[in-house]
Amino acid sequence: MALKPSDYRTDFFVDWCPGCGNYGILTALRMALAELGLEPHRVVLVSGIGQSGKPAEFMNVYGVHTLHGRVLPFAEGIKTANPGLELIVEGGDGDGLGIGAGHFVNAGRRNVDMTYLLHNNGVYGLTKGQASPTLRLGVKTKSLPQPNINEAVNPIALALVSGYTFAARSYAFEVNHLKEMIKQGVQHKGLAFIEILQPCPTYNDINTKEWYEGEDRLDQNGKPQPRIYQLDGIRYDPVVRDPAEEPEKMMAALVKAREWGDRIPLGVFYKNELVTTFEERIAQRIPFYLRNPPAKQKISDETGASTAKLKWLFDEFKVS
Amino acid sequence: MAGGPQGSGIDSAASIFARACGYGGLYIYGKREYHSNIKGLHSYFHMRISSREVSANVNDVNLLAAFDAETVVRHINEVVPGGAIIVDKDKLDTKALEIPSLDPEFRERLREHLEKTGLEDSLNALLEEARKAGVHVIPVPYLELMNQIAKQAGMELSKVTRTINVLTVGISFGLLNYDESLVEKAVRATFSDKPEVAEMNVVALREAYNYAKKSFPEGIGYKLEKNGMGENRLFLQGHQAVALGKVLGGCRVQTYYPITPAQDESEFLETHEILRTGTDGEEGSVVVIQTEDELAAITWAIGAALTGARAATSTSGPGFSLMVEGLGWAGNNEVPIVITYYQRGAPSTGLPTRHGQDDLRFAIHASHGDFPRIVLASGDIRECFYDAAKAFNYAERYQVPVIHLTDKALANSSQTYAFFDTAQYSIQRGSILGETDLQGEEYKRFRFTESGVSPRVFLGTKNGVSWLTGNEHNEFGHRSEDSVNRTQMVEKRMKKLETIDKEIPVEEKVNFFGNENAENMIVSWGSPKGAILEALGRLTQEGFNLGFIQARMIHPLPEDYLAEKLRRAERIIDVEMNYLGQFGGVLREKTGIPTDFHILKYNGRPMTTTEVYNALKSVLSGQAPKRQVLNYGA
Numbered sequence: 001m002a003l004k005p006s007d008y009r010t011d012f013f014v015d016w017c018p019g020c021g022n023y024g025i026l027t028a029l030r031m032a033l034a035e036l037g038l039e040p041h042r043v044v045l046v047s048g049i050g051q052s053g054k055p056a057e058f059m060n061v062y063g064v065h066t067l068h069g070r071v072l073p074f075a076e077g078i079k080t081a082n083p084g085l086e087l088i089v090e091g092g093d094g095d096g097l098g099i100g101a102g103h104f105v106n107a108g109r110r111n112v113d114m115t116y117l118l119h120n121n122g123v124y125g126l127t128k129g130q131a132s133p134t135l136r137l138g139v140k141t142k143s144l145p146q147p148n149i150n151e152a153v154n155p156i157a158l159a160l161v162s163g164y165t166f167a168a169r170s171y172a173f174e175v176n177h178l179k180e181m182i183k184q185g186v187q188h189k190g191l192a193f194i195e196i197l198q199p200c201p202t203y204n205d206i207n208t209k210e211w212y213e214g215e216d217r218l219d220q221n222g223k224p225q226p227r228i229y230q231l232d233g234i235r236y237d238p239v240v241r242d243p244a245e246e247p248e249k250m251m252a253a254l255v256k257a258r259e260w261g262d263r264i265p266l267g268v269f270y271k272n273e274l275v276t277t278f279e280e281r282i283a284q285r286i287p288f289y290l291r292n293p294p295a296k297q298k299i300s301d302e303t304g305a306s307t308a309k310l311k312w313l314f315d316e317f318k319v320s
Numbered sequence: 321m322a323g324g325p326q327g328s329g330i331d332s333a334a335s336i337f338a339r340a341c342g343y344g345g346l347y348i349y350g351k352r353e354y355h356s357n358i359k360g361l362h363s364y365f366h367m368r369i370s371s372r373e374v375s376a377n378v379n380d381v382n383l384l385a386a387f388d389a390e391t392v393v394r395h396i397n398e399v400v401p402g403g404a405i406i407v408d409k410d411k412l413d414t415k416a417l418e419i420p421s422l423d424p425e426f427r428e429r430l431r432e433h434l435e436k437t438g439l440e441d442s443l444n445a446l447l448e449e450a451r452k453a454g455v456h457v458i459p460v461p462y463l464e465l466m467n468q469i470a471k472q473a474g475m476e477l478s479k480v481t482r483t484i485n486v487l488t489v490g491i492s493f494g495l496l497n498y499d500e501s502l503v504e505k506a507v508r509a510t511f512s513d514k515p516e517v518a519e520m521n522v523v524a525l526r527e528a529y530n531y532a533k534k535s536f537p538e539g540i541g542y543k544l545e546k547n548g549m550g551e552n553r554l555f556l557q558g559h560q561a562v563a564l565g566k567v568l569g570g571c572r573v574q575t576y577y578p579i580t581p582a583q584d585e586s587e588f589l590e591t592h593e594i595l596r597t598g599t600d601g602e603e604g605s606v607v608v609i610q611t612e613d614e615l616a617a618i619t620w621a622i623g624a625a626l627t628g629a630r631a632a633t634s635t636s637g638p639g640f641s642l643m644v645e646g647l648g649w650a651g652n653n654e655v656p657i658v659i660t661y662y663q664r665g666a667p668s669t670g671l672p673t674r675h676g677q678d679d680l681r682f683a684i685h686a687s688h689g690d691f692p693r694i695v696l697a698s699g700d701i702r703e704c705f706y707d708a709a710k711a712f713n714y715a716e717r718y719q720v721p722v723i724h725l726t727d728k729a730l731a732n733s734s735q736t737y738a739f740f741d742t743a744q745y746s747i748q749r750g751s752i753l754g755e756t757d758l759q760g761e762e763y764k765r766f767r768f769t770e771s772g773v774s775p776r777v778f779l780g781t782k783n784g785v786s787w788l789t790g791n792e793h794n795e796f797g798h799r800s801e802d803s804v805n806r807t808q809m810v811e812k813r814m815k816k817l818e819t820i821d822k823e824i825p826v827e828e829k830v831n832f833f834g835n836e837n838a839e840n841m842i843v844s845w846g847s848p849k850g851a852i853l854e855a856l857g858r859l860t861q862e863g864f865n866l867g868f869i870q871a872r873m874i875h876p877l878p879e880d881y882l883a884e885k886l887r888r889a890e891r892i893i894d895v896e897m898n899y900l901g902q903f904g905g906v907l908r909e910k911t912g913i914p915t916d917f918h919i920l921k922y923n924g925r926p927m928t929t930t931e932v933y934n935a936l937k938s939v940l941s942g943q944a945p946k947r948q949v950l951n952y953g954a
Contacts, residue, residue: 067619075609294624
């Protein structure tokens, strides 16, 4: 029987604020998994701390709600011990780019085959609206005592220079677009990064739904001029098909990643499946790794004796 | 004792020396001391040779092999009358105070000594003083020997200078009149992967050995003779024993961030990542991951453990400080992980390459919130092996993080043992549910049970979808702040401590030595074991009534058992390597029984038998203060 988005629901009460972008993200994720036909028990949703970390229990899949900032190493540990699992990683901008920035960068160096959804709303919601690492310098959202004193991190650019092999951006209220991005991310071989622009109706009164959708700037006919636009609609090819193309495609993606303000691109910025995944690299050293990964190995026989033999190791230290 | 600048081959010299002794049926105990430095600062290997198993050093040095002048200056006072010092003939005029790598504090003490004794500042003068005290001084023309070796081996002198370590080994064995063929075998074994280097070193060895025999035909008063041997023996360091124990215990994922002295264990595992397993087509591997920091090391290991792989991480104090948040998550989510914790001295960066046992309280209490954990402490290299394997059984049976405490002294000491017996270990995985067990009823990961242990599923198991969270949670693993659930859930988790206490036999938690009903009872934990045991043997022979309790599981502590033992004792003597007497404190907290005497040490160097013996004897003779602080070791 085909899977439906509702197969991924739990009874757990969804406790986000009315109008939160998280609802769109949750819906898109359920749709994407259903369309990909991923059985719930094969999926592990690993999430960080904050409002963005809660989907781990709103989804009827294995949910691992981790520590603030540590979502990536938890997920990498799960995936590399059992590469047969489908890993969805979800966390906020503060989680991934503030307290977890070191892991964000280092995950790029490894290229573990997972999909990382980063909720970007510019604020720390659960602690009542402090500036997140993606809030721009000088911006004063409504609960900040003073305008933001830090420059913002550029999530797509950071992902690209860190080595992520798939970088895309979507918008929480473009559910179908987001669903497509998630599907592409899951199908991508390697670490896929998807930045999701997400209004926070409670604490971010600058980057609002109206702002993203251009309701503050109408054309002559009174029609809003959205700030967001889709890369699909312009001549832009993000896919690296030959190693020789890599520098050029990377530079093009970085240029696109710098666009902000009046024009904010959505879609796939960069995709490169020519880079080996971390799992492939382990398999180069341990030939049976993918077939018989750590989680699947038989460690004892019927009597409980360890399958590992030690004599060859003792012999290395033998002095008799 | 062999010493020289870091990077000059002390380790290889020690390895050759130990192997050569091993081939002759002799037992070795040795420890390595080094600075937090790559090249140039003083390091040394202090080794004891015996016809039976030994597991601690003594203060006295019988033979000091110095690669450089600094080694002589630093250790000359440790050499006993009748002992010998091998020294570079060309270095005799060295002015000790001008050796640039001496610490300022040491230099100052040396200056005072020279002023007090009126000695001239030269190596020669210091050696002359030793000679008067009955020490043999053996000046060796290293450069001359190297020139000859270069000629013989047809190599450039610059390459041959690296054989200085083997030269000292050759001189030493020549002076001791030991069977040269065994030393040659040891040289070849040590350089087995580099035949050319092995060849050059064999030439060097012969040259040095023959030089010693020819130039000092009367030897130095000590002789080293072969011993009988009817078994397979190994000679290994503590970190290697831990790695072997992990292999036996079914470890499949090991994570780490480089930190002294823990990193060697992970590197050993990575070198041996493909295991040899049974004959029926089984495959085994340990995937070793070097993470970006310890925050990632522990969380990566937790993730791996959730899939059913036995997973561990390895670190020392500064790394464990970072791991604490992960530890709490594992405790809250009842994840079986093993943390091997090599203690070193002092807070912060502290003494990166020196020894201490300062972290017992930290291991027991680290992290906010109450949750159960197990803290094990190994007392010697053999225990490092078995405890490393057992830690996985405890972790999985009780679904708790297990902290396996070892320390720098164990990590970098080496000892000769008969091959370890792997048959006495079996793998116990605790309660695990598979796909077919889960049909029907809705699965609750944190089901309330009598023992506190809830059957576990591995991530990915069909019919077992469930949730984990760092928040307090209900039986399903969903966040819950409900007050009734909170009480039940804390009690469920903490119940496991009682279950552990009840189920694990006391013989696995405590070692008992000497007279069980003794009026004088030593209590200790971890690496002082070797020194204490030997002192205990000597004092018992002298007629003292003495027992020794070595705690191996310190949390949960088998408190009723210990209370009963301690109640009978008149004097309880706490021996450990920290300022506070942390274990004595834990013992008092859990049993209500205070320790009467403390023998403590925190200078960064492990306890020797000599100093433990002296300190214990002064307690037993009624002459000791309540607190004695030991200081031996350069």
